[in-house]
Amino acid sequence: MADVASALQKLATYRTQNNRASQETFDRGVIVLKSDVAKTIGEEGWAFLEQLALAAIDVGRTDVADQCLQLLSDKFHGSPRVDCLEGILLEATQTPEAALKYYQDLLNEDSANAAIWKRQISVYRRMGKVEKAVEELSQFLDTFYTDVEGWLELADIYSTCNQYTSALQSLSHVLLLTPQNPFYVLQAAETAYTAGDIPLSIRMFLMAVDMTDADDSVALADSTPTGITVRAWYGVKLCARRLLKDTRLSNSSASQTPAPKNINLIDELATERLRVAYSSPGKKGEIAQGRDELFAWAALI
Structure with a gap:
């Protein structure tokens, strides 16, 4: 149990620091997952499962990610966060088209699902459909103007296309939202x-x-x-x-x-x-x- 407690403490530190540390998280997380203690420690346990699922996807252990997602789905069926995690796993294991269909189905049910909308945009960008990504991101920011990450993403897309004036316009919104x-x-x-x-x-x-x-x-x-x-x-x-x-x-x-x-x-x-x-x-x-x-x-x- 000492190893489990130590692993949980380290993983909590990673979450606090917003440190992905995928391989280290996976190695320590598997120890906790095997102990089955995650089900008994309340909110921290569910946060741990989400953290481990992402790390497992990063290191290519989709079997462990599936196990974490099943536990999360059983507890939080229909949760947007779980839906998003399932979409990320789908992106790692299936075609971009399959991931887009999954996200579109979710958006048809709830067009204001910001997390799913942003995942859809990221898939368009990875597919090289830059114009579609910009179109979707612009619509997203019309709905969620205060999303700083969205404006930064739009600025980055414009910069990679050598459209620096447009990138600067996007950054002007970032500065309005976070002037300090x-x-x-x-x-x-x-x-x-x-x-x-x-x-x-x-x-x-x-x-x-x-x-x-x-x-x-x-x-x-x-x-x-x-x-x-x-x-x-x-x-x-x-x-x-x-x-x-x-x-x-x-x-x-x-x-x-x-x-x-x-x-x-x-x-x-x-x-x-x-x-x-x-x-x-x-x-x-x-x-x-x-x-x-x-x-x-x-x-x-």
């Missing part, structure tokens, strides 16, 4: 850069810096950029140099975003911030890797 997430701001900045809207891009990169750099109690000169902030400063540097090299870019913003003033100062600041990031001692006193390359790059452009 710096990762989405950074994604929008990079997409704007690829779309050629440099004034908008530098504005978004600077916004990402403002959201992730040291707090107001620490002077800029005393702070060291790390993580996402370093990436944002890279973007600021790239945009500043492009604006300096080609002044026409300042007046060619598709979003009508004005270029910031004092681009030279912004360029110098970005260079200084990147130098600080790559000059700071790392673990055990080691200088950050890539410092020389960064300094040479900053000097050249």
Whole structure:
């Protein structure tokens, strides 16, 4: 029982951290499943069975997934979550057409089943039916506007089709729904850069810096950029140099975003911030890797 308790604890940690860890989940989950304890521990047991079913599908053990789904179906017959799991198993074992038919039948019964609708869209995309996926996803977002994952998926589809302006429009909805997430701001900045809207891009990169750099109690000169902030400063540097090299870019913003003033100062600041990031001692006193390359790059452009 000690092994079972340890496995359950580890699996609960994976769920809390939203960590799929498919192989580890499967190995530990099988121990719990064989013990038959899942039926006796209430809500945690059902969450475990759902977690194990997904892991089993990931590692190709559909027999174990079937066993988990049977237990879940017996307890929650007709549950949308169980229907969705059965659809995922169907996707792994049958043709895409069979999965689409299954999802369509469920949507005919309940057209507002968001999880099933999103699974259907993912199947269309894997089949290469991009236009159909975009059509369905657009209709989905008209119904479920606040679904951030849906907008991110739509932006990703547009980006893979080199339609960066449309991707940026999708990301604008993401920023309206989650304005405090710096990762989405950074994604929008990079997409704007690829779309050629440099004034908008530098504005978004600077916004990402403002959201992730040291707090107001620490002077800029005393702070060291790390993580996402370093990436944002890279973007600021790239945009500043492009604006300096080609002044026409300042007046060619598709979003009508004005270029910031004092681009030279912004360029110098970005260079200084990147130098600080790559000059700071790392673990055990080691200088950050890539410092020389960064300094040479900053000097050249």
